[in-house]
Amino acid sequence: MSESxxxxxxxxxxxxxxxxxxxxxxxxxxxxxxxxxxxxxxxxADADDAAQDVFxxxxxxxxxxxxxxxxxxxxxxxxxxxxxxxxxKPFFFSLFHADDAxxxxxxxxxxxxxxxxxxxxxxESQQISQEIQRVLKKLSPKLRAAIxxxxxxxxxxxxxxEVQEISLGTVKSRIFRAREEMKRxxxxxxxxxxPRAV
Numbered sequence: 001m002s003e004s005x006x007x008x009x010x011x012x013x014x015x016x017x018x019x020x021x022x023x024x025x026x027x028x029x030x031x032x033x034x035x036x037x038x039x040x041x042x043x044x045a046d047a048d049d050a051a052q053d054v055f056x057x058x059x060x061x062x063x064x065x066x067x068x069x070x071x072x073x074x075x076x077x078x079x080x081x082x083x084x085x086x087x088x089k090p091f092f093f094s095l096f097h098a099d100d101a102x103x104x105x106x107x108x109x110x111x112x113x114x115x116x117x118x119x120x121x122x123x124e125s126q127q128i129s130q131e132i133q134r135v136l137k138k139l140s141p142k143l144r145a146a147i148x149x150x151x152x153x154x155x156x157x158x159x160x161x162e163v164q165e166i167s168l169g170t171v172k173s174r175i176f177r178a179r180e181e182m183k184r185x186x187x188x189x190x191x192x193x194x195p196r197a198v
Contacts, residue, residue, distance in 0.1 A: 010024050033054055058078055146171060
């Protein structure tokens with residue numbers, strides 16, 4: 001049974017009064033929702049609280065769920081809105097050189113995809129992460145959510161549009177603007193701090 005089919009069966013059971021069906025939904029998606037909240041909020045305690053809020057809201061609203069969007073996308077939408085409402089600062093993720101074409105920018109966040117970094121690469125990634133943490137504070141919550149969903153969660157533009165309830169063009173615009181603002185801030189910070197020793 002596919003994930004979508006399993007979700008629809010759980011929702012049908014929940015609507016029929018089977019409380020265990022919702023527990024299965026939580027088990028299926030809790031890890032992904034907590035991870036998303038950690039990227040958006042910046043620490044485990046806030047993320048755990050937010051994730052709990054997400055599932056409370058989902059429990060109350062599941063009767064209104066419509067299968068036009070997957071359950072996964074529907075939960076992500078609740079999570080993003082919950083984190084934005086909390087108006088917290090996100091923690092870091094690594095931005096390098098993003099391809100402005102967007103969808104094909106697989107190399108935009110190589111630090112997240114690399115395995116077994118050398119000590120030099122690890123130190124460099126820590127330095128970059130500190131810079132990223134600084135520039136992320138300057139992004140609006142909507143831009144921050146879009147870039148996290150794209151580069152951390154790996155959602156497509158279409159899925160991000162469903163999560164944020166915006167058009168495809170707006171998704172692309174937000175991701176482009178987020179990358180540009182982060183690049184400008186990173187370049188400005190490096191110019192102020194001077195060249196890095198090698």
